[in-house]
Amino acid sequence: MSALTNAIDILRCFSTTRPDLSFADVQVLTGKPKSSTSRLLRSLRDCGLLEQDPHSRRYRPGLLTFELGRLHRAHDDLIATAERELRDVCARTGHTGYIAVLDGYQQVVLRIVPGSNPLRVVNPPGQRTPAIITSNGRAMLARLSDQEIRARVPLDYPKVPGNSPQNFTELMARLNEIRRSGISDAADEAIEGVGSQGFALASGESGELIGIAVSYSVQATTELERANVRRELGAMAAKLRRMTGDPLGQTIEQLAGLAS
Amino acid sequence: MSALTNAIDILRCFSTTRPDLSFADVQVLTGKPKSSTSRLLRSLRDCGLLEQDPHSRRYRPGLLTFELGRLHRAHDDLIATAERELRDVCARTGHTGYIAVLDGYQQVVLRIVPGSNPLRVVNPPGQRTPAIITSNGRAMLARLSDQEIRARVPLDYPKVPGNSPQNFTELMARLNEIRRSGISDAADEAIEGVGSQGFALASGESGELIGIAVSYSVQATTELERANVRRELGAMAAKLRRMTGDPLGQTIEQLAGLAS
DNA sequence: CCGTTTGTTCCATTTTTCGGAACGTAGTGC
DNA sequence: GCACTACGTTCCGAAAAATGGAACAAACGG
Structure with a gap:
């Protein structure tokens, strides 16, 4: 050592x-x-x-x-591009936006876009959270290969809130659902009463992987409103994937080979 | 090593x-x-x-x-207090405010308060500048003992812009002037066409030392306006010194002994 | 004044680091 | 195809630094 x-x-x-x-x-x-x-x-x-x-x-x-x-912020291209799009969405929906990266089995918040709605920003930049209990955390995990996921999640599966996947099998089911739909969601997990939807974005050339999410109060939003968020996110994801050359469908390791 | x-x-x-x-x-x-x-x-x-x-x-x-x-930002008390006051002054004068600390003979920008005037922010947080060519840099140096200053400034005096002190003797003269007046100023030094005024603030209990400055375009301000900035800074300095227990007149080493 | 807490210094042993040289690996010009 | 060069990694014995137990020091409390 x-x-x-x-x-x-x-x-x-x-x-x-x-x-x-x-x-x-x-x-x-x-x-x-x-x-x-x-x-x-x-x-x-x-x-x-x-x-x-x-x-x-x-x-x-x-x-x-x-x-x-x-200086770390200089590391931009992908994040700055995503942040610009996220700002638009947050301005339209009024909700709070997050950009995060994966580090081991945790996610780290990189950027926040405060919304106009009165939901306080609860995760400041630098905040670490287990990726398995957040929408964009799971979205990022879903982009890894199954063996990579298994390697990252601790062997004794951590204690998580009730709405989160309770064991590795449930987690994989949830990730597969994300792989199908392209969008991930969460409700009442990391924070009581807060829901979020997110997706992961990979850069075609650098192999970077980031998570983008919008969060809102579950009580203060209607089903209709959440469906709208989903549409907005879907559109943003499509646009960003075109812009960044995200090779959706491939796992990240297949691209770059550089595990963090 | x-x-x-x-x-x-x-x-x-x-x-x-x-x-x-x-x-x-x-x-x-x-x-x-x-x-x-x-x-x-x-x-x-x-x-x-x-x-x-x-x-x-x-x-x-x-x-x-x-x-x-x-996390470094958590290190607040002194800086947060100063930032609040600086915001008020910047809102009233429209100019840009800076808070910096001393590291060796350089200063590092910690916080910026953008003004409403169209002068672009030129020194982002984290920016390093030789302390001898900025107003708050010199203000901070002036709070050190003469031997501390001599130890910090490189032996072969650096090449500096025309308006800055050209050698150690000129520097000391300038610092003594600051010690008398309590306020430091600069014009056309680090950046062409930009002037600034500043002062140093020490914390009575922690021995920390920060520099607070307001910068503006030399061309776009009148002598009268700059005199107003000076009044504002003087008032802010007096208020902050009361709030933080700044033991003006003592050098920093005498307080804490912890040289950086 | 003694016991406790808190942190520093000492020093012999173990472990890294150091850096020159040899060894890849592309890319480039011819 | 082949030397040549830019760029980086790996090897390995010598040298230097980290390690951690124990003694030491300082501040605090009763």
Whole structure:
């Protein structure tokens, strides 16, 4: 286990629910001896990857991560294109739009398009959620080969909300349904009372895969309205697939071979 | 030189002007042998700090930096407070506001408040600029002790625009002027035709130091308007200094001792 | 003043890293 | 078809760094 690996393990302890950590927190979360934790935290702080609050002595991601994180946005083409289209749809429907990517079996929110409806934005950019309990998460999974999916989902299937697939078999059934229809949906899963519909978009040339979704309050929308969202998404998906050369039908590995 | 140091050296090669790099770019910029570069890039990619475009094979900051960069924003109190006040001033004056921090002898833009005037935002968040050629950069430097300043400015004084201090003596004269007046200004320095005024704000309890500035087109503003900006900034500075317990008059080292 | 919590430093051992050189692998010109 | 070059990866012994247990230090609480 290299020094870099250990450093990354520390960095991965930080999340939206734990934006800053004390020495002890890090030690518990990583399970490393005190001496190693001490040395690593100092290194990470000295190099700018972490900052330490002089008062509370707690650690948080540093200036360098801020700078690099901004640069990550440059990675555009596919995302920017999708975001433009998503803005149109959100403006028309009033709902909130999300763009996310897959990382392991989790999805990470990259962009948000706030809607005009009074549903609060609940997943800020950077938020991680198990892909199996969101509409665009499942949409992305559905684009992978069955063996890739099996490799990503933890062996002991995680505890999920009632409306989500409760085991691997149910998950695969749901993914196959998505593969047929091209659109994925969810209701009352990650968040009580919130529903969403989404689809996955792959880039023909880069092999990237992103999920695009629109979310809304289940109570505050009618069946008719949700059908309209579905139409909008279908149209957006068709348009984006043409624009990006999405080779629908092939799994992502067949294209690029670069598993994340 | 540890593995982490080398990794950081690679990460620091990325910037707004160079958001992605090829293998060769990295090798030239770091001056390391090919084998080391190869191994390190692979490690960084595997751990998520970098991504590699499957097509162009170029590297860019990865998903992990995006996530951590978002978390850096949580580091708020001082910045959020300042941003709120800055928004008010920008709304009243129509100019663009900046909040930045010092890193070595450079400043890094943290927040931008776009104004209503048609001056384009030229420094996106994450942008690095030598602190000696900006108004808030100099304002922050002026809050350090003379020896700290000397330690930060490179020994061979950098080549700077005509209106900026041309050598260390001129710089110190300018900083002393800022120390007297509390407000710093710049015109036609970092960007042709753009002027700005700013000040530095320190937090009494955390010892943090940030720079706050308002920038405008020199041609499109009158002397009277700039005097108004100065009044606005003076008022904002006074208010913020009360709110944050800024111990004006002391250098930052005397407070916290934590040099970045 | 002693026990606890919290974090740092020491140091011998183990593990990585380092970097020169050899080894692929395309692409390019002739 | 063949040398030539640009670009990158893998190998391997020497050298350097990480590791973690234990001693040490500092702050806190009672």
